[in-house]
Amino acid sequence: MITDEEIYANEKKIVRLLRSTERESIEHVIGDMRLNGYFTSPASTRYHMSCTGGLAKHSLNVYETLDMLNKYSGSPIPDDSVKLIALLHDYDKQFVYQEKRLKNGELAKTPFEKKDSLPLGHGEKSVILLQKLIELTPLEQMCIRWHMGNYDKSFREKENIIKTNYPEVMLVYFADHISSLMLE
Ligand SMILES: [Fe+2]
Numbered sequence: 016m017i018t019d020e021e022i023y024a025n026e027k028k029i030v031r032l033l034r035s036t037e038r039e040s041i042e043h044v045i046g047d048m049r050l051n052g053y054f055t056s057p058a059s060t061r062y063h064m065s066c067t068g069g070l071a072k073h074s075l076n077v078y079e080t081l082d083m084l085n086k087y088s089g090s091p092i093p094d095d096s097v098k099l100i101a102l103l104h105d106y107d108k109q110f111v112y113q114e115k116r117l118k119n120g121e122l123a124k125t126p127f128e129k130k131d132s133l134p135l136g137h138g139e140k141s142v143i144l145l146q147k148l149i150e151l152t153p154l155e156q157m158c159i160r161w162h163m164g165n166y167d168k169s170f171r172e173k174e175n176i177i178k179t180n181y182p183e184v185m186l187v188y189f190a191d192h193i194s195s196l197m198l199e
Pocket of ligand 1: 077104
């Protein structure tokens, strides 16, 4: 459970971090997030941060973890890209979870369900949606697209080329999984 105060504080923190990238069109992304419910969306239906505001909290955890892993690894990812990748890696999730209510109007035990009317793939869909609003660098595209690593069935086919050309992808994978498995 995340309190309303924490949801508000997380929104302020994420907006400040995104603005600090000084990336052209970042206001379009922030506007889209506010319009579509990014700051109140859960991060999953039952696995991690399956509560109102869970997506924003998870994204901040990934940001803090990725920032630390990136610095430990000699900072191969530029600072502004760390912010964009971590805070936006699950961008599509704000569109796919809906509140699940019982017939009497009360919230169900697992209060969210997944309804994806445009199943383009998790990483792919986030990149596609973001590219309509902001220009991502190839490194940012790769890190968001492949952040699920082996959990994405098509990762194995391209594993060698991804790890050779964009080893930074694995930092995002580790940051995401350290956050969801150990911090949440
Ligand atoms: Fe994630």
